[in-house]
Structures are given as C-alpha cells and as structure tokens.
Amino acid sequence: MENFKLRVFRYDPETDAEPRYQTFTVPYRDGMTVLEALISVLEKQDSSLAFRYSCREAICGSCAMYISGAYVLACRVQVKDALEGDTVTVSPLPHMKVIKDLVVDMSKFWANYERVKPWLINDAPEPERERRQSPADRARYNKEIDCILCGACFAACPSGAKNEQYLGAHALVWANRFFVDSRDTAKKERLELTANEYGVFRCHTVFNCVEACPKHINQTEAIQNLKKAAMAYRLGLARY
Amino acid sequence: MQLNHQVVIVGGGLAGLRAAIAAHDSGVTDVVIISQLPPVRSHSVAAAGGINGSLANHPNSKDDNWEKHMFDTVKGSDFLADQDAAEVMAKEAVPRILEMEHWGCPFSRNEDGTIAQRPFGGAGYPRTCYASDKTGHALLHTMYQQTRKRGIKVLQEYVVLELVVRDGRAVGLVAINFLTGELLTVKANAILFATGGAGKIYAHSTNNLLNTGLGIALAYHAGVPIKDMEFIQFHPTGLWGTNILMTEGCRGEGGYLVNNLGERFMVKYAPKAMELGPRDIVARSIQTEINEGRGFNLSGPGGGYVHLDLRHLGEAKIDDRLPEVREICKNFAGLDPVHTPIPVQPSQHYTMGGIDTNVHGETQVAGFYAAGECACVSVHGANRLGGNSLLDTIVFGKLAGDHMAAYVAGGSGPAANADAALADALTHIQQKITALQNGAGTEDGPTLRVELQETMFHHIGVFRDETLMADGLAKVRQLRERYKQVNVRHTGKVYNMDLLQQFELKGMIDVAEAIAAGALARKESRGSHARRDFTERDDVNFLRHTVASYTPDGVKLDYRPVTITRFQPEARKY
Numbered sequence: 029m030e031n032f033k034l035r036v037f038r039y040d041p042e043t044d045a046e047p048r049y050q051t052f053t054v055p056y057r058d059g060m061t062v063l064e065a066l067i068s069v070l071e072k073q074d075s076s077l078a079f080r081y082s083c084r085e086a087i088c089g090s091c092a093m094y095i096s097g098a099y100v101l102a103c104r105v106q107v108k109d110a111l112e113g114d115t116v117t118v119s120p121l122p123h124m125k126v127i128k129d130l131v132v133d134m135s136k137f138w139a140n141y142e143r144v145k146p147w148l149i150n151d152a153p154e155p156e157r158e159r160r161q162s163p164a165d166r167a168r169y170n171k172e173i174d175c176i177l178c179g180a181c182f183a184a185c186p187s188g189a190k191n192e193q194y195l196g197a198h199a200l201v202w203a204n205r206f207f208v209d210s211r212d213t214a215k216k217e218r219l220e221l222t223a224n225e226y227g228v229f230r231c232h233t234v235f236n237c238v239e240a241c242p243k244h245i246n247q248t249e250a251i252q253n254l255k256k257a258a259m260a261y262r263l264g265l266a267r268y
Numbered sequence: 269m270q271l272n273h274q275v276v277i278v279g280g281g282l283a284g285l286r287a288a289i290a291a292h293d294s295g296v297t298d299v300v301i302i303s304q305l306p307p308v309r310s311h312s313v314a315a316a317g318g319i320n321g322s323l324a325n326h327p328n329s330k331d332d333n334w335e336k337h338m339f340d341t342v343k344g345s346d347f348l349a350d351q352d353a354a355e356v357m358a359k360e361a362v363p364r365i366l367e368m369e370h371w372g373c374p375f376s377r378n379e380d381g382t383i384a385q386r387p388f389g390g391a392g393y394p395r396t397c398y399a400s401d402k403t404g405h406a407l408l409h410t411m412y413q414q415t416r417k418r419g420i421k422v423l424q425e426y427v428v429l430e431l432v433v434r435d436g437r438a439v440g441l442v443a444i445n446f447l448t449g450e451l452l453t454v455k456a457n458a459i460l461f462a463t464g465g466a467g468k469i470y471a472h473s474t475n476n477l478l479n480t481g482l483g484i485a486l487a488y489h490a491g492v493p494i495k496d497m498e499f500i501q502f503h504p505t506g507l508w509g510t511n512i513l514m515t516e517g518c519r520g521e522g523g524y525l526v527n528n529l530g531e532r533f534m535v536k537y538a539p540k541a542m543e544l545g546p547r548d549i550v551a552r553s554i555q556t557e558i559n560e561g562r563g564f565n566l567s568g569p570g571g572g573y574v575h576l577d578l579r580h581l582g583e584a585k586i587d588d589r590l591p592e593v594r595e596i597c598k599n600f601a602g603l604d605p606v607h608t609p610i611p612v613q614p615s616q617h618y619t620m621g622g623i624d625t626n627v628h629g630e631t632q633v634a635g636f637y638a639a640g641e642c643a644c645v646s647v648h649g650a651n652r653l654g655g656n657s658l659l660d661t662i663v664f665g666k667l668a669g670d671h672m673a674a675y676v677a678g679g680s681g682p683a684a685n686a687d688a689a690l691a692d693a694l695t696h697i698q699q700k701i702t703a704l705q706n707g708a709g710t711e712d713g714p715t716l717r718v719e720l721q722e723t724m725f726h727h728i729g730v731f732r733d734e735t736l737m738a739d740g741l742a743k744v745r746q747l748r749e750r751y752k753q754v755n756v757r758h759t760g761k762v763y764n765m766d767l768l769q770q771f772e773l774k775g776m777i778d779v780a781e782a783i784a785a786g787a788l789a790r791k792e793s794r795g796s797h798a799r800r801d802f803t804e805r806d807d808v809n810f811l812r813h814t815v816a817s818y819t820p821d822g823v824k825l826d827y828r829p830v831t832i833t834r835f836q837p838e839a840r841k842y
Contacts, residue, residue: 042760059509059602067477071714075766076758083476085512085596087405088309104599127447128763138306147413148372158369160381166374173374173399173406177308211372 029056032107033115034065039126040076047126050074051115062095062110062118063102066130079130086242089176092183093130094119099180099240121183137182140195144203144221149214165210172205172250174243181237181247193226197237197247200228204250207257215268216261223258231255269452270690274298274676275669276441276456278428278483280307282404282661283640283668284462285411287629288420290669296676301422302443302454304478307412311464311476311641312661315404316515316592318386318396319662320655321361325382329393334358336392339835341656344390344546345649346795346805347837348496348813348830353645355833356627357656360663365397368662373410375399376589386520386589388654390546390842394520396655401517401592407658427768428483431459431490431636432693438636439686442697446768449761451697453690455682458635458672461487462665465619465641469776469783471721472571473616474506474513483642485775487623488782488818492631493826495644495813496621497779498786499796501652502730504550506615508565508573510600514593514612516654518576519543521589525554526575526609527562533574541842548651548796549842551614555730564611575609582606614730618657620648620796621783624815629668635680639668646813649830650795704770707755713770716754720747720773720780728784733800741784745822748777782816782823789825790814807837 034054039047052069063081070077080090084103091102096110096117110116124132150159181197188194195203203222206212222228228251237247260266275296277288280303291299301307322332338358342349369375369383376384376398388396399406415422423443429451430442440455463483467475488494504525505514519525525543527533537553538545545553557563558572566572578586578593583606586594590605597605622644629637640661647660683689727740751774758766792806793799812827 040760041762059600070765071769075756076760076764078763078765082305082309082478083311083314084510085314086599087314087402087592088305088311088476090305090309131447131763134306142416145417147417148370148410154370158366158375158381158383161377162381163377163379166377169374173409174402176313176405177306206372209372 032056032111034069035115035117036069036077036129037119038129040128056107060107061103062105062107062116063091065107065116066102066118078128087176089178092121092178092180094121094183099184101178101180101242104242121179123183123189134179137179137196137198140199141177141202143195144199145214145217146202146206148206148209148212149217150211151213159211161210168208169205171245172201174245175201176243178242180240180242184236184240186234186236187230187232191226191230194230195222195227197231197251200231200254201245201247201250204254207254219254219258219261219268222254228254228258269450270455271452272455272682273300274457275672276454276459277301277462278441278460279303279310279462279464279640280305280422280424281310281312281462281464281640282408282411282658283665284460285415286662286665287460287462287639287669287672289411289414289418290666291673292418292420294670294673296673299420301415301420302426302428303422303424304427306424307415307422308409310408311479312404312408312658314476314513315658316401316513317388317517317520318398318403318655319365319407319658320388320391320395320653321365321397321659322358322393322395323362323365323383323385323397325378326385326394329385329395332393332395334361337361337395340391341647341653342835343840344651344653346651346840347811348649348794349647350645350831351833351835352831353627353647357647357659357663361659364659364662364666368407368410371410371414373399374406386517387544388520389516389541389544389550390653391655396520398517400588401515401590404658407662428486429697429771430693431486432689433490433633433636434683434685434689437634437683439683440690442690442693446763449764451694453694455686455690457676457680457682458637460629460637460639460668460672461623461642462638462640463642466776466779467616467619469720469724469780470500470616471725472506472511472613474503474511475616480772480776481619481779482772482775484622485779487631487638488778489775490633491818492633492636493624493815493817494622494782495624495815496646496786497783497816498728498790498814499620499650500616500728500783501547501618501620501796502551502614503617504547504554504614505576505612506617507596507601508611508613509570511615512596512600513617514576514610515590516547518578518590518593521585522581524577525550526577527557528564529562533557533562538842545842546651546653548798551730552798554612555614558613571613573611573613576612577609578605579607579609616725618652620644620650620652627664627667628671629664630671635675637668637672639664650797701767704754704756704767705759708753709755709757711750711753713754713773716747716750717773717776720744720777724780724783728787731798731800732787734788737784737788741781741788744777744780744784748781751777778818785823785825786814786816811837
C-alpha cells in the first residue's frame with residue numbers, strides 16, 4: 029500500500045456553517061499510526077487542521093478520537109488496523125461540543141472528575157514515615173490508577189449522552205480508586221457523592237466504557253463495586 | 269484582555285504543580301497555573317522507572333543515607349553538579365517522597381507495607397521508589413489531585429508567547445488562549461517557568477511531541493541566561509523505530525543488553541555495574557557496539573540497535589514490575605518482551621542544562637523563577653542519574669514556590685511600569701504574528717524543523733568532535749537565516765497549530781545554537797559531552813559551568829565556577 033485515504037471531520041467555527049468530512053490522500057509507511065497520519069496532513073497538506081496530541085505513547089490521554097467506528101487513542105491505533113477498504117475515518121469524540129475539527133470541549137469531563145473529590149482524604153496527622161499498605165491492599169486499585177483521563181469512556185457512554193448530570197465512568201473509576209484505598213477514610217462521603225441517580229445508578233452496564241478504554245480498565249466493575257458497597261451500607265451490612 | 273495575579277506558574281507538570289501548591293500552602297491566595305495542556309497530559313506523566321530517595325527500605329539499602337545519594341549524584345554528574353544544590357536535593361528527597369505517599373501516591377509496596385525501591389543506574393544502593401513502571405503518571409496524577417483539593421486556578425490550553433522583563437524585573441507575560449486565539453497579557457508579582465525540556469530540538473527523542481523548549485527559549489530571549497546547554501542526555505534504551513522510552517527499570521529489574529554476537533557487552537565498559545552503569549556510559553557503549561558492527565540493522569533505515577533482553581525475568585515479574593513496557597512493545601513494536609528481545613538504540617532523553625537558577629529557583633531577573641527540566645540548578649551536571657529528574661521537580665518545585673510566597677509577602681507588588689511594558693509586549697507579539705503570516709513562505713517550517721533535529725542528533729550527538737560540531741553550528745546558523753522566509757499559512761484564530769509550530773521554531777533554532785556553541789567551546793569530555801578529539805575530562809580548564817546569553821547577533825558564552833563542598837573530583841569508574 030503506497031497511499032491510503034484519511035477522511036477527517038472538519039469544522040472551523042470561524043468559517044463553516046456546518047461540519048463536513050474532507051478526504052486526504054496520505055503516503056503510507058509500515059507501522060504508521062493514525063496520529064502520524066494526522067500530523068502528516070497538518071504539516072504537508074492542510075495547516076488549518078486541529079487535533080490534540082502530546083506523548084504519542086498512550087500515556088498522556090490527549091488524542092482520544094472516534095476512528096473508523098471505535099473510541100481509541102490516535103497514537104495507539106495503526107492505520108492498517110483502522111482501514112475500512114482504503115479509508116480511515118477520523119471524527120471527534122461525540123457528546124461534546126466541537127471547538128474545531130477534532131478538538132472538543134471537555135470542560136464537563138474535567139468538572140465531573142472534580143465532583144467525586146479525586147484526592148486522598150485522611151485527616152489523621154501524617155505519620156513520620158509512609159502510611160503502610162500491604163501489596164494486597166495496593167493491588168485493590170491497581171487497574172483504576174492506570175486511567176489517563178482521555179475521555180474515551182465518557183464519550184462512549186449512552187447514559188452520559190442522555191443525561192447531562194451523569195458523572196461518567198472516568199469519575200466513578202477515580203471514586204472507586206479512593207474508596208478501596210486502605211489509606212482513605214472518607215468511605216461514607218464517597219458513597220454519598222456517587223451512589224445516586226447521577227452516579228453509579230445511572231450506569232446501565234452497557235460496557236461501552238470497558239470496550240473503549242485504552243488502558244484496559246474495567247470501569248463497569250468499579251462502578252458495580254460502588255453499587256454493592258452502597259447497598260450493603262444502606263442495608264446495615266457495612267459501616268463506614 | 270489583561271489578567272492580574274500574584275503568583276503565576278507556567279507549566280502544569282510536576283514542578284509547576286508542586287510550586288503552585290507550595291505558594292498556596294505558604295499563604296498566597298492568588299496563584300494561577302497557565303498550562304499548554306491539561307496538567308495531567310504534561311510530560312512528567314511519561315516518566316517511568318522511579319524517583320530516588322534514601323528511604324533505606326530495600327534489604328540491600330539499610331545503610332543508605334542522603335550523603336551517599338548526594339555522592340552518587342555528584343559522581344554521576346561527572347562532578348559538574350553544584351554540590352550545595354545536590355546536597356539540598358538528596359536531603360529533601362525523603363520528606364518530599366513521603367509527602368507524595370501521604371497525598372495518596374500509589375507507590376508499589378514491599379511485603380512489610382513500606383514503599384518499594386529498585387536498583388537504578390549509577391546508584392550505590394537500591395533507592396529508586398516506583399509505582400510499577402508508571403511512576404511519573406502516579407506522581408503527576410497525585411499532584412494534580414492535590415491542586416484540585418486546594419482549588420488552585422488552572423488556565424489550560426493557554427500558551428505563553430513572551431516573558432516580559434523591564435529593568436531587570438519580571439513584570440508579566442503575553443499569552444494566547446489556544447482555544448479562541450485571543451491574545452492576552454498577564455501581570456504578575458512573581459512568575460515561575462516549569463515548562464519542561466527541549467528534547468524535540470533533536471531527532472530520535474523519547475520526549476513527547478510538544479517538548480520544544482519554548483519556555484527555555486522565551487527566558488533566553490528575555491535576557492535570562494541559560495546554563496550548561498551542551499549537556500544533552502541520550503537514554504540508552506529508546507525503542508527502535510519510535511524512540512519511545514524503555515525505562516531504566518528494565519535493567520534495574522535485571523534486564524540484559526546484548527549485541528549481535530549474543531554477548532552482554534557491558535562487561536567491557538562497566539565490568540562492575542554492567543547494565544546499571546550511568547546513562548552516558550551505557551549509551552556510549554551501545555553506540556560503540558553499533559558503530560563497530562556488533563549491533564543489528566547496521567545499514568537499514570532507522571539506524572542500528574542492540575537487544576534489551578527481559579526474557580529471563582519471566583512473565584510474572586514483567587507483568588508486575590514492567591507492565592507498561594510490555595504494553596508499549598506490543599502496541600508500538602508488535603513484539604512481546606516475554607518472548608522476544610526488545611530492539612533499542614540511544615535516544616535523546618533529557619536536557620541537563622536550562623534556565624540558570626539557584627536552589628530557590630531564582631534567576632538573575634527579580635521575580636522570575638524556574639524549576640524542573642527547563643531549569644538548571646545545577647544538580648545533574650554533565651549527566652543526570654535515572655530517578656533524579658522526578659526528584660528534581662518535586663524538591664525544587666517546592667523550594668521555588670516557597671520562595672515566591674516569601675517574595676510576594678515581602679511586599680514585591682507588580683512593577684511600576686508593568687502596564688506600559690505589557691502593552692508594548694502585546695504589540696510586539698501581534699507584529700510578530702502578522703509578520704509570520706505575511707512572510708514570503710519560500711521556506712517550509714516543518715522541513716526546517718526536521719533539518720534542525722537531524723543536524724543536532726548527528727552533529728551534537730552521542731559522540732562529538734571539532735569538525736562535526738563546527739559543521740553542525742554552521743548549519744544551525746543557516747537555518748536561522750532560512751527561518752526568516754518561513755510563514756504561517758493558516759490565518760484562523762481558533763486552535764492554530766501552524767502558528768504555534770512556526771512560532772516555536774525560532775526558539776528551537778536559537779536554543780540549538782546555544783547547545784552547539786557551548787559544546788564546540790568545551791574542549792574536553794565530561795558526562796554526556798563525549799569528544800573524540802578531547803577524550804579526557806579537563807578539570808583545570810573546564811570544571812565550570814557554561815552560561816549562555818542571547819544577543820540579536822547570536823549566543824554569547826561565559827563561564828562560572830562549580831560549587832564543590834564535600835567531594836573532590838576523582839576518576840569516574842563503574
């Protein structure tokens with residue numbers, strides 16, 4: 029394959045009344061990622077193209093997009109794996125306002141993250157040394173901490189699409205990460221923040237988030253864990 | 269529009285966030301972070317292997333202490349580090365790391381529940397604390413969470429385009445809101461740059477694609493000296509093809525470096541430390557194997573490589589300690605290190621030099637501070653040890669934030685002439701942008717950038733000599749002339765990536781000139797600066813820092829003595 033077609037969602041608020049798709053012919057090389065293809069277009073064909081990127085190694089979370097029918101990081105998906113015929117189609121993450129081309133307004137995403145108080149809460153005086161934590165207790169949140177806050181799960185979620193207030197899988201993952209941390213003492217508060225109709229009970233276990241997550245986190249399991257804990261608490265089976 | 273803030277932090281990586289927290293916790297009520305990216309996307313997130321501190325948690329590190337950490341740092345620096353600064357960093361390491369633990373950082377743990385530590389290159393003891401192989405990610409997210417807890421204001425996706433200095437005093441900034449294209453001025457009592465390194469001045473870099481050194485360039489252009497820029501770290505193990513970092517943790521956990529004869533060749537270069545020699549020595553050893561025909565892909569595209577072999581560690585250990593390495597290899601090289609050796613080559617990794625500061629982050633401009641990779645305190649000297657960069661960010665980020673708070677509390681309000689100076693600067697930036705958009709366009713910015721990167725990698729690279737570097741410097745100066753014909757093609761305001769790229773390119777070329785000129789003038793070999801024509805360290809003439817100042821005609825070099833307190837320079841053997 030010498031060339032392939034990159035079909036890109038375009039919208040410039042300064043000039044366009046409506047969005048459209050534009051197709052570029054891009055020279056191919058083995059191992060090329062979709063991010064490389066976008067950069068190639070920006071630098072060689074159309075300097076008006078807008079998209080977010082940074083690390084190019086799937087750790088910074090900048091370049092989540094909807095590519096050929098999947099929620100992925102543009103840096104992590106190879107062109108050959110995203111081809112539909114001779115074309116790769118790149119769209120912005122859905123359910124968020126498009127600022128320009130592939131850049132969306134993620135302010136709600138960031139605000140929801142903060143709503144769950146994503147920081148360790150422990151008001152006891154800090155010990156002189158580290159708070160001890162066994163490897164088994166550390167393992168209880170080992171997957172959740174891989175979250176890079178890319179927004180793929182947030183965009184993929186049909187519950188989020190239909191409800192402006194829903195926290196989203198990313199926020200609930202972080203809530204569960206602290207809920208299960210043996211060092212955190214705000215268990216009750218965390219359940220109050222998340223066990224409600226705009227939190228865990230708005231999750232309809234569609235598993236889109238799990239499929240979308242580039243870090244292989246099981247968001248649904250984390251959400252179910254908070255649901256179970258909330259029920260146990262309400263039934264008096266657990267105390268916090 | 270003009271914003272007014274007491275303390276302005278530019279950069280949302282570890283150093284910037286830590287400085288913001290320090291200023292906030294010291295009582296400054298008006299702290300703002302200006303970040304090109306949402307903070308968790310900053311390059312600190314990609315740091316992998318760990319952070320050094322003499323916690324003495326490992327069974328083999330019971331008699332470790334700060335002084336030994338300091339000594340390893342100074343020896344690693346090839347005695348160019350300022351020893352007063354190295355002492356501060358080694359002493360502060362333990363409280364700063366414990367603080368991160370108290371703030372919730374998910375460090376990996378020993379069976380007894382203490383923070384786990386692993387061996388790292390150039391260190392006498394296993395003193396590198398880690399969170400599997402995602403330590404930077406763990407630290408950065410924890411630090412960002414602490415800024416959210418405190419409600420510190422963040423302006424994200426704003427890019428600073430000018431540091432405004434009048435009469436030796438920092439008065440503010442000109443910035444662009446990247447999402448709208450609106451230009452604005454920011455008046456500040458104190459400003460800190462924590463803007464990261466300049467890795468993208470080089471080809472074959474492990475750095476993220478945005479590490480163009482813009483902050484270093486802005487300070488340099490504003491008259492702040494930059495120090496020891498010729499010391500560029502080449503990481504021994506960048507993944508062949510993409511140069512994504514394969515953490516030093518691979519070797520810390522017992523990985524081997526192997527040539528095409530199947531030999532663990534480090535026995536020839538660092539017989540005691542083997543694969544855990546310091547980075548400059550291991551990188552040169554790999555390059556020597558490749559140059560002498562004992563690598564792989566010797567004449568193919570992408571350059572030669574050697575093998576980083578983890579197979580003997582076994583799947584369980586790789587999944588526990590190096591899961592991200594396995595993931596990256598699968599996704600970006602199509603191989604599984606459990607079954608296949610990893611192709612690696614030396615890759616640009618770290619900018620040891622930077623904005624000239626003292627241990628409080630102060631520069632020669634009152635009210636202007638710097639910390640993290642964009643700064644040079646200097647603790648890394650001619651070669652940084654693995655695990656000391658994350659440490660640098662949180663130690664000197666805090667000290668700078670503390671000092672800024674004291675500076676502001678001491679009554680240092682905004683400069684009297686600030687408004688006029690900022691208005692001038694805004695006009696200046698508008699003119700610059702207009703000039704770029706109206707430029708002849710007979711030169712292509714992206715093409716020039718690639719030429720710059722290749723020139724720096726090949727001419728001011730792992731091995732250097734007079735002819736090679738003089739040629740490289742001449743090419744950089746030609747690029748500076750050719751840059752005058754570069755234009756910005758896209759004239760829109762919203763998220764104009766073309767504008768930013770071409771704007772940054774000028775700074776990249778000027779900083780490259782400082783790197784090349786500093787390297788050419790340093791007629792010795794020290795740390796990462798390895799010359800074939802001057803192969804020995806020369807303490808008589810060059811145990812000194814290079815201080816580069818910007819002039820419209822190009823770089824001007826001066827020198828300053830190194831601070832030596834506890835450890836006299838000695839031969840550096842591993």
